[in-house]
Amino acid sequence: MESLQTSVAAIAAEHGFSGAVRVDQAGETVLAQPFGLAERGLGVPNTLDTQFAVASACKGTTALTVISLVDDGTLALGTTARSLLGADLPEIDDAVTVEHLLAHRSGIGDYVDEDDDGEITDYVLPVPVHRLTETEDYLAVLDGHRQKFAPGARFSYCNSGFVVLALLVERATGTAFRDVVTQRVCGPAGLRDTAYLRSDELPGRAARGYLDTEGLRTNVLHLPVRGSGDGGLYTTVGDVHALWRSVFAGQVVPRHWVDEMVRPRSDSPQVSKRYGLGFWLDPTTDAVLLEGYDAGVSFRSLHRPSTGLTWTVVANSSDGAWPVAKHLGAVLR
Structure with a gap:
């Protein structure tokens, strides 16, 4: 895989990539390399042990958490959001279920609308970010968004839906969502370095998120101080x-549930993908x-x-991962 290492390094250098790349094939790690800086002001380099924020990728771990509760009977795919929300978030249709939310087919209004025009570095949150530390705090940004369509009618990617799922988890278990993710x-x-960290008190191995490939401006004023x-x-x-x-070995949820999560529920031709429950799916392969x-x-x-291929690209800048990820997608099949 020397040619892969060479080509990835060249793309990283060309685009000022800061982050980490790993490629595994049939159980063997064939590439694992960090690039750039975790803390630019102090010149601290990224390493393979650096903890990076992964934004919406955690929708997968949220879905796994929910499905583990479905598996043990705490929740059901048919559980309605209303049954646990009570009078909160009255704009959500009473028929919206856990399955609708997991599949992005709930039709609820989104507090961060993916279809809005604008730049990824815009300030989009309607409340100061320091107010968003616990899942219940998100009620302030989830409320007041009208239902867009009838539950189940179609696919519409929805950030609010996965915060609502976190609320349902907390109310069903009586435990903070982040703790349920850790437990479940x-x-x-065996994830020892995965956690919901506060952006205003990052530990030493966590990378700061930078708005651009150069400069010192971070994202600390753009995102909730602690995610959900x-x-x-x-x-x-x-x-x-x-x-x-571990997921595909059936160690997180039973394998029949994994198969259900990666069963296509929707096509999303605008991004050339399909969607299951919490996971994007390639349109033509089992990826x-x-x-x-x-x-x-x-x-x-x-x-x-089917092939044992796994690759990951993560960047601590807004667009940094895409050139390397595009390359890996093209050369690894």
């Missing part, structure tokens, strides 16, 4: 690969994907069960 996903998968079901998880490339391995994109964060990871 991180523990069984739709984003905000920090992890390492090693933990990402451990997650794929399963997790993606994240936000101010100071870009991430893509692919796992193809």
Whole structure:
């Protein structure tokens, strides 16, 4: 794989990539390399043990958390959001179910609308970011968004839906969502470096998220100070690969549930993908994907069960991951 190492290094240099790349093939790691700086002001380099934010990629871990609760009977795919929300978020249709939310087919209004024009580095949150530290705090940004269409009618990617799922998890279990993720996903998968960190008190191995490939401006004023079901998880490339391995070995949820999660529910031709429950799906192969994109964060990871291929690209800048990810997608099949 010397040619892959050479080509990735060349693209990284050309585009000022800062982050980490890992490629596994049939259980063997053939490329694992960090690039750039985790803390530009102090010149601290990224390493393979650096914890990176992965934005919406955590929708996969949210879905796994929910499905583990479905498996043990705490929730059901048919559980309605209303049954646990009570009088909160009255704009959500009473017929919206856990399955609708997992599949992005709920039709609820989104507090961060992916279809809005604008730049990824815009300031989009309607409340100061420091107010968003617990999942219940998100009620302030989830409320007041009208239902867009009848539940189940069609696919529409929705960040709010996964925060609502986190709320349902908390209300069904009586436990903070981030702790349930640790218990239900991180523990069984052996993820030691994966957690919902506060952006205003990042530990020493966590990378700051930078708005551009150069400069010192970070994303600390752009995103919730601590994430929830739709984003905000920090992890390492090693933990990402451990997650794929453990999920498809049936160690997080039983394998029949994994098969159900990667069964296509919707086509999304505008991004040339399909969608299951919490996971993007390749339109023509069995490849399963997790993606994240936000101010100071870009991430893509692919796992193809039939060939044992897994690759991950994560960047601590807004668009940094895409050139390397595009290259890997083209040369690795």
